[in-house]
Amino acid sequence: MIDWPLMASVGLVAARLLLSITFLVAAGGKLVHPVGGRQTLIDFGVPHLAAGLATALPLVELTIGSALIVGRFAWFGSVGALTLLLLFALAIGANLAVGRAPVCNCFGAIHSAPVGWSTLARNAVLSAAAGFVVWQGQADPGPDLIRWPVEQMTFGRAAFLSVVLGLALAGAQVALLVQILRQQGRILLRLDALDARSAGVNAALQQQGRVEGLPVGSPVPSFRLDGVNGESAALEDLLDGVKPVFLLFTDPGCGPCDALLPEVSRWQQEHSGDMTLALVSEGTAASNQAKMDEHRLRRVLLQQKREVAAAYQVRGTPAAIVIQPNGVIGSAIAMGADAINSLVAQTVSGALHRNSERAAPSAISEPVKV
Template identity: 35%
Template sequence: MANVLAAIFGCAAVAKLTDRRALPQAIVDFGLPARTATPLGGLLVVCEFAVALALAVRPWARGGALGALVLLAGFSAAIALNVSRGRTPACRCFGGAHTAPVGWSTVARNGLLATLAAFVALGGRFPWLFAGLAAATALAWLGLRPVRIRKVRPGMVARGFSLPDETGRTWTMDSLLAAHRPLLLVFSDQACSACSALLPQVAGWQETYGERVTIAVVSGGTQHANVLAGADGPDGAAPHRLLADAHRRVLADYGVTATPSAVLINAERVVVAAPAVGAAEIRGLIEKALRTRGGSTIARRAVLFASAALAPALASACTAARDIRSIAPSGTPPKQVEVGGGWLCDQRYALCTSASCEPSPDDPNVVICRCAVEDGYSYGFTSCDERAPKRDKLISTFSVQNTSSRTHAMTCTDRARWANCLDVTCHIDPQDPHRALCHCQSVESENFLTFGGNCDTRTCATVIWSAATQELPGVAEYKSAMKGIGLPVTFPEACPSSTPEAISRSVQPLRVR
């Protein structure tokens, strides 16, 4: 046990030593004065090395374990104080090798290590007691770990944020997209040398392509550090729109685990390309952004939701049919079909197209929707194996399986809150096996469409509907795949409207989520 602790503290000390540039800033992020950051950082590394050495030498192991207990108690107190005040600075416990916001799960992890250290300090006595404590703290650590945001992928609605730039101006997703141009979000970190090398190129892209692509840098760390990190741009100027993500929450929301990386978002706030990592892949996103021109590529892939199939959908259907015939026995509909970057699967699933939802009591970014449990073909962007039902667990995907003459597609034109449920995890309601409770992403926008509401647009503002933004891929692929295997597809009609303009809006291309 002592050797395990020695390895942990030794690795932590070495990682901090190689991350000397960021360690003082991490200490400042925890609320300590800047003038004490450098000496405290050095003292911390020395203490961790001393504890590791003592634990590794058998006669000193109990003393080393006591030292480990003192360090862990100090770490836990600092983390608990910050979290209780609503602050979640990055935990650089292992330097730059692992950076993530602290939380109560971090306190629980330190509790597990402290239990092991106490066991060593007491000379291995009371093994059953410490085994129980270790199991309890390990379960608390696992239970308190935040739910990982699903991987960013094309077709997702980009998550919102509000961050200050180098001048103190606050930028949001809406303000960055106000010019109706593609948005390239470049993710950086103040301790990332490759990011510092890329920033001059970013400044050059902003200068060259600024009229065609909006480029913003989201950098983990404090605003002041980010300004300094960007000071080596062309002619000594830093890139503008250098946004400070002080606690790296936006990086966590977008699932960023390596920097530099970037994601391309179209003018309709939809992710249009898989995240790119490294300078070469990010340059490729710039080229894609210049071709995207505000999301017209996605619009060409879409299909009129409440009308007959258009020519692009028919062409896609022909392609899908050829692919399906090549993998399915003659006359037998296949159980799964890959088309358009997603999968049509024949299995049990949750259908949320007309579900009403309620805010989650635990997470403001999540709403809980009561969706229908269905069996049959549905379309989503995860594989059929990943979507396979397991006990009470289902995945929410898209179909028009329960569409009837009473189902209508209602467009909500005013800004309101709605739920994005595609590919989210659901659990069958123990009180009603025909319903599933789905934890969907909360979104706020205008011009979204739902199968719920029964054409009463007043409910757009009073009910959180499972809905979709306009001009998203997926509906055309679903229709193509279904036609390719010879199954009928009946989309609901648009709600009647008293104005031609509203009717026109109600049949815009979109993808139900």
Template identity: 35%
Template sequence: MVLAARLVLAAVFGVAGIAKLMDREGLPRAIGSFGLPARTWKPLGYLLVSCEFVTALALTVNPWAGIGALGALGLLLSFCLAIVVSIARGRTPECHCFGGLRATPVGWATLARNGLLAATAGFVATDGRAPWFFTGLGTIAATCWVVLRLKRSGKVRPGMATPGFSLPDTTGRVWTLDKLLAAAHQPLLLLFTDHACGACDALLPQVARWQQTYAERLTIAIVNGGPPADSVAFSREHGLRNLLVDEDRMLLTTYGLTATPSAMLIDTDRILAAVPAAGSAEIADLVTRALQPRSRSTIARRALLFASATMVPTFISTRAMARGVTWVNWRPKQVKFAGGWLCKQSYALCTKAACKPSPSDPNVLICRCVVEYGYSYGYKSCAERAPVGNRLVSTFSTQNTNPHTRTMTCTSRAQWANCLDVDCEIDPRNPRHAVCRCKSVESGDFFTFGGNCDTSTCTSVIWSAATPPGVPFQAAMESIGLSVTLPKACPTGTDDDDLPPNRLELLWGE
């Protein structure tokens, strides 16, 4: 009995450690969702994975089994305490207990499962003494876990068939789930938004770009809650397609979602392909996952993890090391390219920022920029740009552009702000924005994504801008297999109104 319990615990902690190691991007965010300071996310993640591997190894070696069981009990009780504190504060952060393999919000069911494992660890730590006591605790915890999971059985979970629906779009045409899937024979991303959701409004320009860029690989439909008039306004403002109206927000409730923005990835067989994503960062990760080539089935991946529960991955790509690439989830997290760095992390984006002079330094302009998460390009290393507390660095990307965004050329000599690689601070009143101290420049021929093609603002507004040749963001993204669409130039009344992408590279690319 004791040997069987040891092997079960070793397998659980081994799988958890391997899964977290493969989900090094999601793990720090999961730790942060429990309310811990940002500077502790990565160190705690590495410490947790190390402890789980050491615990799994100790449980499989006879002289150390008792110590391994005590370590398992300590980890499980710490997890239980963190869950209780979160629930008491009204939070249900996503638990990456098994990394990206199974990431679900914490709750009483998670607590009951950990209680069952803690009872097993106590049984091993006492070398099988008082078996009725630990059996009783385990039975109570197991019963609670099963009952609580049955209560959640009505919610849509990965691997389950997605319930159908019938909703009108902004033109009155009625769409069903089957019709959306059959229209292009490709996966469907359902994005849930609401007219009263500020985070949704900030995300929609990026959604419009996704719809345009990935139309042949992924169908993206937006389900917007609230009056139809608001959905029509959203569609026109951001150039959105496939915007469905869910006036009473019934579909959000049907799918067991509680907040916006949220997204669900559904495969061509109507099966929910991943845990629903909440927030712009998780939704961007879900889009990236949807665009990756389909790999082996979930069952096969889980079998592979369990079969290698006590093994630590040792394979490192020598080619990736030679290129200075750090791989995360089969895609580089950082790439050195053309003298700069393409990094995937949080950053400040100032491509449309209107700025004002600093009251204390005439060479500095204060710009209010947008906080984003994803790939961006700059000339500081990724380590130098890594967010620390409320500090961010401003870098370049096209993340908040949409089909209506244009590149405005200013030829008259005027003041503008160079925000590339400058330090910024997150606004404590609105964490979606950052205040950046940009460099004041005065010259002609600069380019900005702001201004809405009104060239009179070149001198009346101080724009965050750049000069040719700009930064090679597009080429850097293509080097890792991701394509981006650069905004077209503003109309000039000439044949060059619709500049092709290779002409725009002169401005923002190569």
């Protein structure tokens, strides 16, 4: 015969553990990588609230995750969890309904990926778990997850579990250290190669007098442009003081630009933590909308008469330039797909930042005149 009270108690413990771990991991990831959380909120359509929410959200998640562990606070934690999950589901659904798939840094530095129906399904499972705890009522949210395991455990079991957990933790630390050392070695080799390549190319171009664009380290011209969806963004909105801004100049009638757009979409998704990639295009919103939707591009800004391109001395498309986090020019202009690919690699690796460390502090010049 099924012991329904016991089944309900086990279900409550499992649901609360699942929710608590999820919210605590999400909070920790956002605290380690706050820039990603802020960018997610901007991409989800709340740029004016991004700074405040990016600070408050991990603290709220940390509170909810902790409350779910303690018996007398568990019901309140589940109410908070269900509220956040439903709000998140509405935001995902609204973006998917209009064909947008912003990158979700839900777990900060731990994991990020574009939202999709799988994200919505995961959210539904977590919402069901939170709803189950809420439905059970405030009077019986299940046992206290701190005291209950201790009360059920004998001294021998506790000692054995401590040894097992200690060995597992030590093994995990060793494996993590080995992985970090290997990754650091690969990164250092790649950075050395990129530094040498960057120095050689720039020296050759300087000798030939063919370095185009504003001088590296000079103040960047500010601008404010309308986006394809009608939103307005200024250069200062793109700069966060941490990541460089990668400006890519395109044109809806440019064949090489069209061929590059799938790569641009991948860069925006995979390197959102390393740089802020924005497109400065020409033409009307309608002429850019289809391509933006097809490739799921974000931050597509429209200039009216090439005023921004002229201010940055960009004479053709596709072209790209890097702006350092302190608001100065970080690279010469990269013209064409190959040069832009190389510039992306240097930007992601941090080679450009090291080459311009002696640049002046933040020095954004007067706004571009339209």
